[in-house]
Amino acid sequence: MTHTAQPTASHFVNGTHLEDAAGDAIEVIHPATGAVIATVHAATPAVIEAALAGAVAAQADWAARTGTERGRVLRRAADLIRARNRELSILETLDTGKPLQETLVADASSGADALEYFGGMAGTLTGQHVALGANWGYTIREPLGLCVGIGAWNYPTQIACWKAAPALACGNAMVFKPSEVTPLCALKIAEILVEAGAPPGLFNVVQGAGAVGAALVADPRVAKVSLTGSVPTGRKVYAAAAQAMKHVTMELGGKSPLIVFHDADLDDAVGGAILGNFYSTGQVCSNGTRVFVQKGIRDAFLARLTERLAGVRMGDPLDEATNFGPMASAAQRDIVMGYIAQGIAEGARLVAGGGCPEGPGFWVEPTVFADVTDAMTIAREEIFGPVMCVLDFTDEEEAIARANATDFGLSAGVFTRDLTRAHRVIARLQAGTCFVNSYNDAPVELPFGGFKMSGLGRENAAAAIAHYSQLKSVFVRMGRVAAPF
Ligand SMILES: NC(=O)c1ccc[n+]([C@@H]2O[C@H](COP(=O)([O-])OP(=O)(O)OC[C@H]3O[C@@H](n4cnc5c(N)ncnc54)[C@H](O)[C@@H]3O)[C@@H](O)[C@H]2O)c1
Numbered sequence: 001m002t003h004t005a006q007p008t009a010s011h012f013v014n015g016t017h018l019e020d021a022a023g024d025a026i027e028v029i030h031p032a033t034g035a036v037i038a039t040v041h042a043a044t045p046a047v048i049e050a051a052l053a054g055a056v057a058a059q060a061d062w063a064a065r066t067g068t069e070r071g072r073v074l075r076r077a078a079d080l081i082r083a084r085n086r087e088l089s090i091l092e093t094l095d096t097g098k099p100l101q102e103t104l105v106a107d108a109s110s111g112a113d114a115l116e117y118f119g120g121m122a123g124t125l126t127g128q129h130v131a132l133g134a135n136w137g138y139t140i141r142e143p144l145g146l147c148v149g150i151g152a153w154n155y156p157t158q159i160a161c162w163k164a165a166p167a168l169a170c171g172n173a174m175v176f177k178p179s180e181v182t183p184l185c186a187l188k189i190a191e192i193l194v195e196a197g198a199p200p201g202l203f204n205v206v207q208g209a210g211a212v213g214a215a216l217v218a219d220p221r222v223a224k225v226s227l228t229g230s231v232p233t234g235r236k237v238y239a240a241a242a243q244a245m246k247h248v249t250m251e252l253g254g255k256s257p258l259i260v261f262h263d264a265d266l267d268d269a270v271g272g273a274i275l276g277n278f279y280s281t282g283q284v285c286s287n288g289t290r291v292f293v294q295k296g297i298r299d300a301f302l303a304r305l306t307e308r309l310a311g312v313r314m315g316d317p318l319d320e321a322t323n324f325g326p327m328a329s330a331a332q333r334d335i336v337m338g339y340i341a342q343g344i345a346e347g348a349r350l351v352a353g354g355g356c357p358e359g360p361g362f363w364v365e366p367t368v369f370a371d372v373t374d375a376m377t378i379a380r381e382e383i384f385g386p387v388m389c390v391l392d393f394t395d396e397e398e399a400i401a402r403a404n405a406t407d408f409g410l411s412a413g414v415f416t417r418d419l420t421r422a423h424r425v426i427a428r429l430q431a432g433t434c435f436v437n438s439y440n441d442a443p444v445e446l447p448f449g450g451f452k453m454s455g456l457g458r459e460n461a462a463a464a465i466a467h468y469s470q471l472k473s474v475f476v477r478m479g480r481v482a483a484p485f
């Protein structure tokens, strides 16, 4: 079946759709078929200027509103997203290839959660009164001004909302650049925010690849950059932002450990490993791709995992019975297949999958390697695809040391019935987002982000407010000033 998802225009700037066909054409490809479903144009300097200037103008008015007024707009946007969940989920599926079964519950709805949560919080953002004996002080929480958001292609709607919601709640404006691989859904979020009452220019979407992102980051009017992307891009964006001491949030990649102890509920542990490796066809930053299984249960774990893999349904992602989609792009499919070949070449044992089905689209089978060692490339590098590495371990100390032996630090999980052990181990794992007897939950109420090379700052929860605002401290003297001369 042929799909089309051509947007009204490539960009959304100053409250309306904007086109400038002089920008490089970017074809939007439905990953399940390889068919072109839309074409957008990268932002030209004129589009970038319109977006930045419009955002600066809108921010002043927005910041002058009360938090409650700002929050009302965000909560209306959340309601509109929920009301249009199916339509938005279909678009997300066309854009990313993720099964509709997933996008219906995990993408627009997660975006709506963020808008609702930060909308509710906007009116509660206050400073503090500080008693200082005869004198006193207070703090004011002020917006940063103009923020730039730059997204990855795996969760386009969620990423746009996780950045926009706290930014706008704090009184900032945003220019958002989606990934060039999945440019469509952020445009819908921009339209919805305006329909919900956001002033024109408050949330703008401009398209393009790294060069457009770099131009946004370098602009002197920009006070903060929030990137979701890979570590190499994070390094570049952080370095560019540092030139003007801009605030940054870096949501980067991972190679996270999932530790399964011998006393774990086997089905839950296998379920956690499936969620942490094959949901979104493995294209989730926090995935637990190094599955450490205690030696005594290794064979039982692999046997149960293999049985459950019989439940994989690859097919048209718009069919709600499909539970496993293609990779988002041909380039990512090729990267993943390269890692699979390297795993085999380095001596890992292929237990399941490993193939790249013939036909149109960018498919990779859910793949499991056993007998993986820490030194293998597939155990060290982020693959960002459906490739699970199963590693054996003997005891707790060994599992912790090996789990931490990585430059990444995004997530970690522990499966055990011994909750004392679970918390003891989690306390020693170097990861920002951890799970006990679960994997990959991302409720808006909990901060999300990484340690070490996996990032800086936090999205979601009250923690995000600190990353989209700055504190002004005011000292108030009540008596005379005693100067030395
Ligand atoms: N920690 C998180 O929350 C999180 C969430 C999703 C994805 N990710 C990570 O994202 C990566 C996959 O996404 P990707 O392939 O789109 O990442 P990427 O780093 O290639 O691109 C991310 C974004 O940065 C832009 N970009 C590239 N170069 C730039 C530059 N010099 N200046 C400014 N912007 C630039 C891209 O156009 C894109 O929009 C994985 O590493 C994954 O782990 C992290």
Ligand SMILES: O=CCc1c[nH]cn1
Pocket: 154, 155, 158, 283, 284, 285, 286, 440, 441, 442
């Ligand atoms: O891709 C990373 C962000 C995320 C994790 N779970 C859901 N979204």
